[in-house]
Amino acid sequence: MAYNFITRTEYTGKNAAILESIGVRRVVTFKQALSLPGVSGKTMKGLKACAKLVRFAKRLDADGEVTKKPVFFSVFNADEILERVF
Numbered sequence: 001m002a003y004n005f006i007t008r009t010e011y012t013g014k015n016a017a018i019l020e021s022i023g024v025r026r027v028v029t030f031k032q033a034l035s036l037p038g039v040s041g042k043t044m045k046g047l048k049a050c051a052k053l054v055r056f057a058k059r060l061d062a063d064g065e066v067t068k069k070p071v072f073f074s075v076f077n078a079d080e081i082l083e084r085v086f
Contacts, residue, residue: 001016001020001025002015002016002019002020002024002025002026002027003025003026003027004026004027004028004032004075005026005027005028005032005078006028006032006035006036007032011027011053014054015053015054018051018053019050019051019053019075022050022051024050024051024077025079026077026078026079027050027051027075027076027077027078028075028076028078028081029073029074029075029076030044030074030076033076033078033081036081036082036085037085038085038086039081039084039085043081043084043085044076044081047076047080047081047084049074049075049076050075050076050077050080051074051075052072052073052074052075053072053073053074053075054070054071054072054073055070055071055073056068056069056070056071057069057071
């Protein structure tokens with residue numbers, strides 16, 4: 001099962017299916033990667049995001065009703081990042 005390397009949260013639904021289809025188990029966002037020891041923007045240079053995932057944020061619309069809006073974010077293979085550092 002694919003999970004976030006920093007938060008240890010497992011991905012579910014469509015996000016899990018996307019990550020499993022490309023064979024990635026551990027992922028991080030760009031900002032999470034920068035928080036790893038020894039990782040800088042220079043370390044990340046040239047790495048391509050392995051997938052673009054989606055989460056749904058709750059927003060209030062003009063009528064005061066709560067709606068879900070998709071928020072897309074890119075993730076990187078944590079193993080590729082760790083190979084560059086260690």
